Amino acid sequence: MGSTEEQQPTGKQRPTSRDVARLAGVSHTAVSFVFNGRAEGNLSPATQERIRQAAAQLGYRPDPVARGLRRRRTAVIGLVTDEIASSPFAGRLLRGAMETAWDSEHLVLTVDSGGDPAKEDAAVAELLDRRVDGIIYAAFSLRRVRVPEGLHRTHSVLANCVPEDDSLPAVIPAERAGGRTAARLLLDEGHRRIAHVGGLDDIASVERLRGFRDALRAEGITVPKEWVVRTGGEISGGHEGALKLLDGVPADRRPTGIFCYNDRVAAGVLHAATRLGLSVPEDLSVVGYDDQEHMAAHLSPPLTTVALPHRAMGEAATRLLLDAIDTGKTPPATVRRLACPVISRASVGPAPIR
Numbered sequence: 001m002g003s004t005e006e007q008q009p010t011g012k013q014r015p016t017s018r019d020v021a022r023l024a025g026v027s028h029t030a031v032s033f034v035f036n037g038r039a040e041g042n043l044s045p046a047t048q049e050r051i052r053q054a055a056a057q058l059g060y061r062p063d064p065v066a067r068g069l070r071r072r073r074t075a076v077i078g079l080v081t082d083e084i085a086s087s088p089f090a091g092r093l094l095r096g097a098m099e100t101a102w103d104s105e106h107l108v109l110t111v112d113s114g115g116d117p118a119k120e121d122a123a124v125a126e127l128l129d130r131r132v133d134g135i136i137y138a139a140f141s142l143r144r145v146r147v148p149e150g151l152h153r154t155h156s157v158l159a160n161c162v163p164e165d166d167s168l169p170a171v172i173p174a175e176r177a178g179g180r181t182a183a184r185l186l187l188d189e190g191h192r193r194i195a196h197v198g199g200l201d202d203i204a205s206v207e208r209l210r211g212f213r214d215a216l217r218a219e220g221i222t223v224p225k226e227w228v229v230r231t232g233g234e235i236s237g238g239h240e241g242a243l244k245l246l247d248g249v250p251a252d253r254r255p256t257g258i259f260c261y262n263d264r265v266a267a268g269v270l271h272a273a274t275r276l277g278l279s280v281p282e283d284l285s286v287v288g289y290d291d292q293e294h295m296a297a298h299l300s301p302p303l304t305t306v307a308l309p310h311r312a313m314g315e316a317a318t319r320l321l322l323d324a325i326d327t328g329k330t331p332p333a334t335v336r337r338l339a340c341p342v343i344s345r346a347s348v349g350p351a352p353i354r
Contacts (some may be wrong), residue, residue, distance in 0.1 A: 096314025178340035179211025198261030238268020282347030
């Protein structure tokens, strides 16, 4: 009876690279070349294919733990979020990160802190103890953040936020350009009387409004002060702001287009327009922002909006982190801004002739 090393694996045993070598009739080193990316120039294509077929027949997969020990890596990256993992709205960022990591044979270990700084510090410490290859810190809404303790001890990248101390690279939406894009959607349809509704005291609000003003200024249009109505970021704020702009105002003195801080505000504007007997987009065009899942496409009419690139942020931050891990070089602490694409639906039309 032969030794255990010489036996073919049973259904309960994990096949080894030596099992693959025996079945393919090659050396153990040849199998290692194939699964460590060193086959080209060392093995013929026919031999490589024979090894891969043997591996498939046995159901062999390289041991990620052993491979990680050899490479001093775990093939796992950490993702610490404030509330993204528990939010369907921003979950696209998480999906983008996970799929990009998977394509590079990495797993993502996610911890949602609920916005508690102490939990964030503890989560980072726990991930470091597990020897993750690097960490992404992501925020639900664009803001300046305190860098969680421990992030500087490994390769780290921020997503949808920027560090207060400008110490780490970040990937964020190009919010100012997004505001310009939103205004252009209305300008290109002939609108010249355009208002802005909603907004919070945050980076996104400030940048979107700046971009909006940029686009109108380029056309020689000055927005009246009273047409910038700051009412927050909820449906009620949009409803309230729209009534201030439209209720009891003669048609030739009210705006024909409204750019809203986000899609929830836009929903409130649409409700107010309906209450006042105004047709969208015939009497009033409305542009939202965020392309909020399960909302924007289902409003009446479906909302034209500028989308936040959540998935692209997850992908870009993960690629940046993986590049740093592969090269061993810390990327510069710069901010990369990603374009916010237009999602055209039915809430924008030509400016009414008055």
